[in-house]
Amino acid sequence: MFSKWVFCGFVYFLLGFLNLVEFCSGGITSSYVRNDDLSLDMPLDSDVFRVPPGYNAPQQVHITQGDHEGRGVIISWITPDEPGSNTVVYWAEDSKLKGSANGVVLTYKYFNYTSGYIHHCKIKNLKFDTKYYYEVGIGNTTRQFWFITPPKVGPDAPYTFGLIGDLGQTHDSNRTLTHYESNPVKGQTVLFVGDLSYADDYPFHDNTRWDTWSRFIERNAAHQPWIWTAGNHELDFDPEIVLSLCLPYSIKKRVDLISVISVLIITVVTLLQGETKPFKPYTSRFFVPFRASESTSPLWYSIKRASAYVIILSSYSAYGKNS
Numbered sequence: 001m002f003s004k005w006v007f008c009g010f011v012y013f014l015l016g017f018l019n020l021v022e023f024c025s026g027g028i029t030s031s032y033v034r035n036d037d038l039s040l041d042m043p044l045d046s047d048v049f050r051v052p053p054g055y056n057a058p059q060q061v062h063i064t065q066g067d068h069e070g071r072g073v074i075i076s077w078i079t080p081d082e083p084g085s086n087t088v089v090y091w092a093e094d095s096k097l098k099g100s101a102n103g104v105v106l107t108y109k110y111f112n113y114t115s116g117y118i119h120h121c122k123i124k125n126l127k128f129d130t131k132y133y134y135e136v137g138i139g140n141t142t143r144q145f146w147f148i149t150p151p152k153v154g155p156d157a158p159y160t161f162g163l164i165g166d167l168g169q170t171h172d173s174n175r176t177l178t179h180y181e182s183n184p185v186k187g188q189t190v191l192f193v194g195d196l197s198y199a200d201d202y203p204f205h206d207n208t209r210w211d212t213w214s215r216f217i218e219r220n221a222a223h224q225p226w227i228w229t230a231g232n233h234e235l236d237f238d239p240e241i242v243l244s245l246c247l248p249y250s251i252k253k254r255v256d257l258i259s260v261i262s263v264l265i266i267t268v269v270t271l272l273q274g275e276t277k278p279f280k281p282y283t284s285r286f287f288v289p290f291r292a293s294e295s296t297s298p299l300w301y302s303i304k305r306a307s308a309y310v311i312i313l314s315s316y317s318a319y320g321k322n323s
């Protein structure tokens, strides 16, 4: 008798549950169907990664706001063969008067990778709401781009920001950027909310994938500012960069004593030379105007742009007392 009631109760419960599932189904709200497969990174010979022609031609050109109010621009680019010129020549569309500014050049090493010559040049005191042309790579191959400064800061200054994050360099990344570019509501500045190239997904954080990524975004980032913040994929903190690959290999292959000793030597050398400076590739490649907002770190700062006051905080920013 008891088991009969238990059985009935169970059936009622099951029917009720199925009803609930049916009732809760939201149905189909969009024709978009997410692909089950993860999109793969675009191959190195993709057209979006193409190196511009000409000896030492500037590549990976991108701009960001260069001051607190929007009258400055930081222009960054990389020359692959030699430092070349640090100068940017610029002029307003409605003026024949050309200005020039000098920037800095730097390189960095990451494990077995050495960067090209990374240039950062700030131009300032620009007119609001004006189209400017600029030229980089003076001396050898020059390349010309343009951007439009924002309107003067104020509560009623209309402006459109795009929001992009986790971009990477897969086939879907390319679609994402194309969607942004082809949107009828034209974005004028990108707020980039972290996770740029995903180069750290590669063995030894293959920094050539930073180069491909920066060439990929140039088509947009050379013409409108991308306001940067860092995500976890910008950390690139890896004190044991070789260790993780060598030790499992030596154990799996049951290699002889000499090989074990050489692995140990590599390990010691690596521990001494591991990548212990967080955000090294990111902060070398992407300068931001953190000093203009009296910040002490490029990982947190603020800018005003048209009617927006943007506060940029990386989730890796310090949050202790007095930070």
Ligand SMILES: [Fe+2]
Pocket: 166, 194, 195, 231
């Ligand atoms: Fe992410």
